[in-house]
Amino acid sequence: MDSNIEQPEKPVISKGIDGFFKDIYNIFSFIARIFAEAFKRPIEVREVIRQCFQVGYKSLALITMTGFITGLVFTKQSRPSLSEFGATSWLPSLIAIAVIRALAPLVTALICAGKVGSGIGAELASMRVTEQIDAMEVSAINPFKFLVVTRVMATTISIPILVAYTGLVGLLGSFLDIHLNEQTSFISFFQEAFKNIYFLDFITTGIKAVVFGFTIGVVSCYQGYHATQGTQGVGKAANISVVISMFLIFLEEVFIVQIANSIR
Amino acid sequence: MKSFTPEINMNEKVIDIHNLYKSFGSNHVLRGIDIDVHKGENVVVLGRSGTGKSVLIKIIAGLLKPDSGSVNVLGQEVDKLDNVALRELRLKVGFCFQNGALYDSMTVGENLAFPLKRNTPNITHAQVKRMVTVVLEAVGLAKTVDQMPSELSGGQRKRIGIARTLILRPDIMLYDEPTAGLDPITCTEINNLINEVQRRFHTSSIIITHDLTCAKDTGDKIVVMKEGKFVKRGTFDEVFTTQDDLIKEFYDYNFIQ
Numbered sequence: 001m002d003s004n005i006e007q008p009e010k011p012v013i014s015k016g017i018d019g020f021f022k023d024i025y026n027i028f029s030f031i032a033r034i035f036a037e038a039f040k041r042p043i044e045v046r047e048v049i050r051q052c053f054q055v056g057y058k059s060l061a062l063i064t065m066t067g068f069i070t071g072l073v074f075t076k077q078s079r080p081s082l083s084e085f086g087a088t089s090w091l092p093s094l095i096a097i098a099v100i101r102a103l104a105p106l107v108t109a110l111i112c113a114g115k116v117g118s119g120i121g122a123e124l125a126s127m128r129v130t131e132q133i134d135a136m137e138v139s140a141i142n143p144f145k146f147l148v149v150t151r152v153m154a155t156t157i158s159i160p161i162l163v164a165y166t167g168l169v170g171l172l173g174s175f176l177d178i179h180l181n182e183q184t185s186f187i188s189f190f191q192e193a194f195k196n197i198y199f200l201d202f203i204t205t206g207i208k209a210v211v212f213g214f215t216i217g218v219v220s221c222y223q224g225y226h227a228t229q230g231t232q233g234v235g236k237a238a239n240i241s242v243v244i245s246m247f248l249i250f251l252e253e254v255f256i257v258q259i260a261n262s263i264r
Numbered sequence: 265m266k267s268f269t270p271e272i273n274m275n276e277k278v279i280d281i282h283n284l285y286k287s288f289g290s291n292h293v294l295r296g297i298d299i300d301v302h303k304g305e306n307v308v309v310l311g312r313s314g315t316g317k318s319v320l321i322k323i324i325a326g327l328l329k330p331d332s333g334s335v336n337v338l339g340q341e342v343d344k345l346d347n348v349a350l351r352e353l354r355l356k357v358g359f360c361f362q363n364g365a366l367y368d369s370m371t372v373g374e375n376l377a378f379p380l381k382r383n384t385p386n387i388t389h390a391q392v393k394r395m396v397t398v399v400l401e402a403v404g405l406a407k408t409v410d411q412m413p414s415e416l417s418g419g420q421r422k423r424i425g426i427a428r429t430l431i432l433r434p435d436i437m438l439y440d441e442p443t444a445g446l447d448p449i450t451c452t453e454i455n456n457l458i459n460e461v462q463r464r465f466h467t468s469s470i471i472i473t474h475d476l477t478c479a480k481d482t483g484d485k486i487v488v489m490k491e492g493k494f495v496k497r498g499t500f501d502e503v504f505t506t507q508d509d510l511i512k513e514f515y516d517y518n519f520i521q
Contacts, residue, residue, distance in 0.1 A: 042385070127367075135365035138325050139379035139432065140354040 030222050034152050037145045044150045051154030055116050056162060062111060067166035070107055071099060071173030079181070088182060089192070095174040096193035097201075104167035105205050106253060109212035112159055113245035117220040120151050121241030124224025125234040133225070148225055152217035159213030160206060167205075204260040211252050219245045270462055270484060273303040277336075278436055278468045279324060284333035286319055293319050295492035297333070301436075306462055306469045308483030310476070310514070316492045317472040318362075321438040324470065325359045326350050338435065355383060358429030358467075362441040364421035366413035372424055373409040376400070380431050399427040402464065403457060419450035426457060430465060437461060437469040443478045455481040476514065488514070 075095055082088050124147060127133050136143040175189045184192075220241035227233040279301040286294040293316040301307045309317050322328045323335055326342050335342045340353055366375050376396045381387060400406045403423040413421060422442060429437065442458060443451040455478050461467055462482075471482055479486055479500060486503045488496040490510055496503050504511060 130363065130368075131361045131365040132367055134322075134327055135359070135361060135367075135428075137327060138354055138357070138359040139382070139428070140351045141379060141382045142351075 026226075027218075027222060030148075030225075031218060033144065034149055034218065037142070037149045038153065040145070044146060047146060047150040048153045048157075051150050052158045054119075055112070055151075055154045056158035059112060059115055059158075059162060060165075062115060063108060063162055063166055064169055066107055066111055067104070067169035068173040070103055070166075071095065071170030071175075072177050073173075074098060074103065074170075075174040075177040079177075091178055091182075092174070092184070092189050092192035093196045096171060096197055099170040099174070100167050100197055100205055101201055102253075102257075104170055105163045105208040105212060106249070107170075108159060108163045108166045108209070109216065109249045110246060112155070112162065112213075113216050113249060114242055116155060117216045117241045117245045118238040120155075120217070120220035121224040122234055122238035124148075124151075124221060125227030125237035128225065128227045129230050129233055144225075148221045151221050152214065155217035156210060156213040159216065160209035163205065163209035163212075200260065200264060204256060208253065208256050211256065212249050215248050215252065216245045219248065268459070268463055270304050270306070271466070272305045272484060276303040277301065278303050278338055279470070280334075280336040281320075281324070282334045282336075284320075284323065284335060285331045286316070286323060286328065287331055293492050294323075294330075297492070297494060299487060299494065301468050301470060303468055304462070304466060305484050306458070306471060306482050307485045307487065308471045308473060308479040309487050309489055310473060310479050311489030312474060312514075315489045317489055318440050320489075321359070321440060321470055321472055325357055325438060326354065355432055356435045358432065358434035358437045360422070360425050360429055360437065360439045360442060362444055363418075364413070364425035366416075366421055366424055366428070368413050370413075371409070372400070372405070372411050372413070372416070375413070375424065376428050376431050379428065383432065395431055399431045400424075402430065402460070403427040417450075419446050419453065422446070422454060423457060426461065430461065433465070435467060437467045439469060439471045439473075441472055441474075443473060443475045448477075451475065451477060452481070454478075458482045474514075 075091060078091060078094060079088060082090055082094070124133075127147070133143045133147070136146065171190070171193060174193075175184075175186065178184050178189060179186075223237040223241045223244070227237040229236065277300045279299070281297055281299045284294050284297040285292075297320060299307070299309075299320075309320065311317050319328060323330050324337060324342065326345070329343050337353060338356055340349070342350070342353070345353060366372075367378065370378065373396050376399060377392045380392055380395060396409065397406060400409060403426055405420060405423055405427070408416065408420065408424065413424070416424065426437075426439075426442075437458075439458065442454050446454065458469065458471065458478075459482055462469060469482075471478065473479055483500060486496075486498065486500050487494045488503060488511055496506060496508060496511060506512075
């Protein structure tokens with residue numbers, strides 16, 4: 001039985017459309033498999049903790065610096081406009097709304113997409129092209145559960161914690177500037193800051209953080225796990241992980257804000 | 265030639281492949297492969313690069329699905345197994361990758377302990393340590409236990425790759441180009457190690473290579489592959505006394521040039 005009957009070549013457009021729908025199908029299958037494997041025993045608690053350390057703790061220095069500077073600079077930039085109307089007392093409230101509702105989740109997610117997403121994409125791609133993933137599979141180890149599920153869980157857990165931390169550090173940056181200029185005390189700054197922050201803001205930011213974390217984990221693991229083309233594929237996986245993650249983060253931001261505003 | 269006579273049980277087939285086909289798009293890699301491996305036997309699959317040798321052993325290990333044909337390993341049809349059964353089977357089939365495929369974020373000791381710990385959840389730390397030492401001694405690299413894979417030479421990486429496979433005590437070993445890219449002395453050491461594994465651990469093996477010295481030193485049976493088909497099979501002497509152009513070309517290239 002010879003199955004060597006040549007098929008006619010498909011036109012380029014048809015190939016592209018087929019490829020697009022195939023990619024969509026593959027990504028949804030990938031996500032479905034993550035959920036299916038995540039609840040199967042054994043639960044990889046140690047590996048999840050190790051990955052949380054990699055994602056969370058090792059990003060702290062960068063997050064601290066960027067969060068602090070974001071709060072500080074945003075306060076400095078907003079002061080001239082508010083002082084024109086004699087409304088500098090609104091600064092803590094304005095900064096808190098900006099930081100908690102938008103800047104903390106967005107800045108953290110974008111930094112993590114760059115730092116963590118590219119790291120995961122490159123690491124898994126390198127393991128794929130050097131046959132380390134195949135080596136796990138032939139050793140009767142489930143590489144998907146050990147490598148992918150643990151990393152997606154780690155980003156989904158760690159990024160919300162980092163977002164909360166960025167928010168706090170951003171407000172401290174803002175407080176420093178306001179304290180130096182208006183001699184506002186720590187307590188009155190925070191009382192003023194949280195005056196216009198509602199429970200829905202915390203819920204929305206929390207949901208955003210979880211969605212962003214999950215997105216970064218899924219995109220970078222998908223790109224790394226399915227890498228091809230040798231060492232060139234490693235660079236490509238890292239690069240595409242960052243680009244697609246950032247693009248999706250902005251789309252998700254718009255989508256979630258739209259829903260939150262319709263509830264508000 | 266081999267320095268010992270292996271105990272081959274001709275009544276027991278551990279691998280039995282019949283009429284195997286595999287294509288990647290329009291590239292027809294395997295075109296009707298038939299091969300059997302008996303218990304205790306080393307079979308060498310010889311052929312030029314790109315003839316589908318590695319695809320064959322990846323199908324045996326369940327890493328790739330065949331398009332058609334039957335692949336029976338230790339009495340089980342590999343492509344019909346569910347994930348749990350395939351994982352059980354993989355514990356009995358060791359796969360040595362061309363470049364070792366060592367986990368580069370782990371030390372040599374951790375590389376060896378990893379599959380053992382994962383597949384035997386109740387094993388103690390002392391037992392793991394003892395088994396790691398045993399297999400490292402078997403491949404002659406006991407001192408590398410704390411080294412990282414990046415600190416090892418090509419030959420050492422391959423030996424550690426073999427050790428990592430041996431730690432699960434497989435019945436079948438699949439070697440993918442075990443001597444590729446090594447100097448002649450290291451090649452001889454690897455060939456001796458393959459024979460030592462067969463003698464000491466009573467394994468049956470398929471050795472994929474294009475190195476005739478490796479084929480001569482390790483193979484109890486040789487099959488020559490060309491364009492996805494087996495064109496000749498037998499002992500080394502039987503295969504290489506033929507007048508077939510491909511085989512003569514292979515022989516001349518390896519032993520005369």
